Amino acid sequence: MVINQKNEKTYSGEYASQVNFPMGGIGAGMICLNGTGALTGFSLKHLPDVKNNPAIFSAINIKGGKTLVMEGLVSHESMRLDFNYSRGSGHKLYGLPRFKNSSFSSQFPFGKVALSDDRMPVSVEVSGWSPFIPNDEDNSGLPVIAMEYTVKNDSDTEKEGIISINVPRLFGSRLAKFGQKETGNLSNQGIRRSKNGFTMFNKGSDENPEDEGYFNVSTDADENAVDIAWFRGKGSDVSTILWKNISSGKLIDNSEIITNPPSPGASISVPFKLKPGEEKTIRFMISWFVPFSKIRTGAPTQYAKLDAPSSIKEENYRPWYSNRFSGIDEVSSYWFDNYKSLKEKTEQFTKTFYSSTLPEEITEAVAANLSILKSPTILRQYDGRLWGWEGTLENKGSCAGSCTHVWAYAQSIPKLFPNLEKGMRDIEFKESLCIDGWQTFRTPIPTVQISNNDPQSWGKSQDVAIDGQCGTIVRFYRDWRINGDTKWMKKHYPSIKKCMDFSIKRWDPDETGYTPEPQHNTYDIEFWGQNGFASSYYLAALKAIILMGESLGEDISRYQKIYNLGKEYLEKELFNGEFFIQKIIWKGLRAGDPLKADSLLAAYSPEASELLKKEGPKYQYGEGCLSDGIIGAWLAKIAGMEDICDSDKIKSHLISVYKYNYKKDLFDNEGFNRAGFALNEDGGLLLCSWPKEKSISLPFQYSTEVWTGIEYQVASHLLSFGKVKEALDIVRSCRKRFNGKNRNPYNEYECGYWYARAMSSYSLIQGITGIRYDAVDKTLHIEPQIKGDFTSFISTATGYGTAGIKEGKPFVDIVEGDINIKDIYYVK
Known part of the structure; x- marks a missing residue:
């Protein structure tokens, strides 16, 4: 059941089965709070590990009464997802008693679980969060989370009890699973006491520095007991003795084990005493420190070498926080000492954000996708600059390099953390830019200077993307207007000019104002010939450099001439009276024969070669109504420019997209590709449709899919033209798909979980206001x-x-x- 409240939804029962709420610092790692109150998805080693659900649990013991895990009941659906389901999932302790009733709600970045049970005289509210403070990227990027347990005495008599948090060893050889034989050596791994808590550690090695890691749990409770010497054994020995100790109602305080193997885990216990109606909050501060990784990626691989790397440690990605802090003790102390102020500042943001009176679905869509900032999609490099995957797979990133044709849609970071966004522009117009102005749309990590100055030598048309290259110019203009730093813009203007000049040379060599040469793009193919999608990006980039150049007193006459020609062509030749289309052209171009083009997806079989002769290159959209068909106008408007072409024609295109591409359900959709994004009773916005006769046998492969990032882009643009009902229809259908039963409300996925494109949802605020x-x-x-x-x-x-x-x-x-x-x- 989903209960609607003001700017908040409560998920319970089967509608909480898919809930996993990300917590953690920006680019620092992730732990999720799931719909029952369990901690899941431990991704602390800089790569996604979304199915890593160690048997960490908190428990409550009532003196003279029952002992329960402070989570809701485990659903059969959750158990079926477990890799060890066929053998009974014994290592997860699913069989321990839990609260019968649970519900989940959130106000970002706070996730809350309400627990109650008729067997218990108390109710519990579980709250998980991590700092999130606009313009304070450092405190918002800490490798920390907090877990708070508020216990309320619902009876008419005084109650005493103990709350404990119990953590199997997370680093080292044991992999934090109950039932495994204990292994490991105290010389390089184990558990030690720390201030009001404990620290788990694994020292790593010269050969595998990425194995080094630390995990700290502490409490601010004055009275507490720390047990870092669990019973050692195999099978269910460890969990059996641990549960007996918890259920005994005794405060157990054990010192460090000094013989091999190390302790299987550690616990902190905090006693409480409550009068009738009284409540108390017990806090556990959690932090981690993983200074090295094995991440080094980029496409292509022909990059300049790092400057004299001293060891493998410097050759791979290192997190920003390992530069800010010397180790786990400094991180945990900072978290402990600044906890109160960081919570107050985070609560201030939350209160301010949710004071909005905008339509609830807009607030929900924006907040849900702020979760991406706390996911493994984002990494923050040693020098503090941001880098991102497109999304995340179960145990690795999906599509590397802060991909410019995906991240062009994302609008939350430039508004909330503009310094981080500026860092991305710095990379794109320095390290990711070749001498001749070609810009890779996939930046390597660690970020180094691109060494190859001639993308043609790679022989691949997808090495440069028109939406990525032109989009970065528009985003630079946007960020200049956001931060007001004209010196910064002036410093980069020569590089921006090179980038624009390359775009002209590559796609519009005759300076006609339109782009006939094949254009690689976010659909992982090339559009051949002029089209509204590429032309609008191109015009937006031209407009951006014209405005920046004018402010600096530069000669922009060439760009103005090309812009004027392109605007006229777009309006007269590519608008069919309802929407913007594509004119498929493949003959007489400098690009040559499509059969010989080295494209990502467009290889030609003999049958496809015959189609080419009749229809042209495959994977086009032609007379179709493309949801992204005038996207450059949206990006320009978000950046603060006037409409790049006739406003009435833009509006007409958007109305047509809603009319033809928005579906209340998808029972009749002929989806040949990734139907998991939306199907059956789901509503959504198709990427493309052909209202008139379809003249293309093989349109671009994603055309029948539904992508949330494009849904929000279209909805935001519709809002800006006053089409509120149409926009909200799209947003409601999108959020209804992510209802907690079928999909996680805090994880909008595309080519991977927590997909960066979905951060286009932030533009809904500007669109409607x-x-x-x-x-x-x-x-x-x-x-x-x-x-x-x-x-x-x-x-x-x-x-x-x-x-x-x-x-x-x-x-x-x-x-x-x-x-x-x-x-x-x-x-x-």
């Missing part, structure tokens, strides 16, 4: 598409708060920092 702060001219823009008064969250490079309309007039309420507003541009 028109709120945008321009730090260059110090102007707050408000152009709402809803009637009457409203309150919206606003975040800028120098502060955040709320803005909107109150009693018919614009207002701004700054909660943190400062926003220097010289003028308010309000369009009623």
